Amino acid sequence: MKPLANFIMRGYSPATLVTTVAGLLSLLIPFVGVISSAAVGLVTLRQGARPGMLLLGTSTLASGLIAWPALGSPLVGLGILLVLWVPIWGLAAVLRATRSLNLTAQLAALGGLVVVLVVHLAVGDPALYWRELIEPLRQSLLSDGLVEAAASQVLFERLAQWMTGAFAAALVLQYLVSLFVARAWQAQLYNPGGFGAEFKALRVGSPVGGLFVLFLAWGLLAQGPGLDLVPVLGLLLLLQGLAVIHRLRELRNANQGWLVALYVLLVFFMPQMVLLLISLGLIDLWADIRARVEQRVSGTGKP
Structure with a gap:
């Protein structure tokens, strides 16, 4: 999984690609959602809450644009944001700030x-x-x-x-x-x-x-x-x-x-x-x- 982590950390475009694709695939294969959330968590842990929030924005926009013609509603992106990405972003921000896995859990x-x-x-x-x-x-x-x-x-x-x-x-x-x-x-x-x-x-x-x-x-x-x-x-x-x-x-x-x-x-x-x-x-x-x-x-x- 290290090559995937390296790819995510190359910039916002690769991170958005992994987060969005894995997030949409999680609608069919729920466990793939872990990869999508982990990508958000990695960026937030390494770069901070603001870069993580920016990734949330770009990924939500991208998933909404893809879901609109494919599934008939751009609100799918908003649903993925609330269910998959916001919680892990918050937990990763807390872990980065406190460096306490105990408190975060x-x-x-x-x-x-x-x-x-x-x-x-x-x-x-x-x-x-x-x-x-x-x-x-x-x-x-x-x-x-x-x-x-x-x-x-x-x-x-x-x-x-x-x-x-x-x-x-x-x-x-x-x-x-x-x-x-x-x-x-x-x-x-x-x-x-x-x-x-x-x-x-x-x-x-x-x-x-x-x-x-x-x-x-x-x-x-x-x-x-x-x-x-x-x-x-x-x-x-x-x-x-x-x-x-x-x-x-x-x-x-x-x-x-x-x-x-x-x-x-x-x-x-x-x-x-x-x-x-x-x-x-x-x-x-x-x-x-x-x-x-x-x-x-x-x-x-x-x-």
């Missing part, structure tokens, strides 16, 4: 929490909305004989209860992944190894852990908005758990294959691995596993 999660609360205020009962939205899918599965009526009813009701929080967490994850890609590109070009060290030191803060436990208890006991706030905070703890694993592998000088195995397990056994990593991140908030292992490895800790 917390602000991204705060945005996710605000999304959840806004949805609850606007819709009233988001679970009912999601239930109506996914009911045709359940009926289709029933008609094909793939699920049983009683079991599918329970399953889809539980899905509807978690959908708002899952949507907000997925949105925050996309922004953070885009930011991480942009930061990794910046490190590859100007500070080799910098992002790796930054990510391995990621700590989301003990208040996040306290709120996670509080919202989880609130959601389970009262079935209120707390249940939808849990996935967003859980995402931060998941990232901290991954940071712990990466740092421990480095401290123990373990084979890279351990990380490959971890991510393979994360793909094929996602629910179990996610819970495990969230638990690891939660424990690390108070136990500081990385510091303890570092002391043991360096010989400065207690035997």
Whole structure:
């Protein structure tokens, strides 16, 4: 990906080209949106908020001009601006100013929490909305004989209860992944190894852990908005758990294959691995596993 980062940093024309094309392609292939957002993030991280804002303007204009004849409306460019580019521009500007990945991740999660609360205020009962939205899918599965009526009813009701929080967490994850890609590109070009060290030191803060436990208890006991706030905070703890694993592998000088195995397990056994990593991140908030292992490895800790 380094050649692409080099191309983006050649000037506004290449950066606008990558941002616009990837942004429009994200309408068909959502994951391509990460490349578009990362391009905005890279320019903002390296050159500042104003150059990043200029890139937003040129890319919005270009995407609107392309979308007008192709899709019938120039407003597509405005939609991409608001959904893909503005959030990553803001996060990149904060990271550039503070040089704190911890604070930036917390602000991204705060945005996710605000999304959840806004949805609850606007819709009233988001679970009912999601239930109506996914009911045709359940009926289709029933008609094909793939699920049983009683079991599918329970399953889809539980899905509807978690959908708002899952949507907000997925949105925050996309922004953070885009930011991480942009930061990794910046490190590859100007500070080799910098992002790796930054990510391995990621700590989301003990208040996040306290709120996670509080919202989880609130959601389970009262079935209120707390249940939808849990996935967003859980995402931060998941990232901290991954940071712990990466740092421990480095401290123990373990084979890279351990990380490959971890991510393979994360793909094929996602629910179990996610819970495990969230638990690891939660424990690390108070136990500081990385510091303890570092002391043991360096010989400065207690035997």
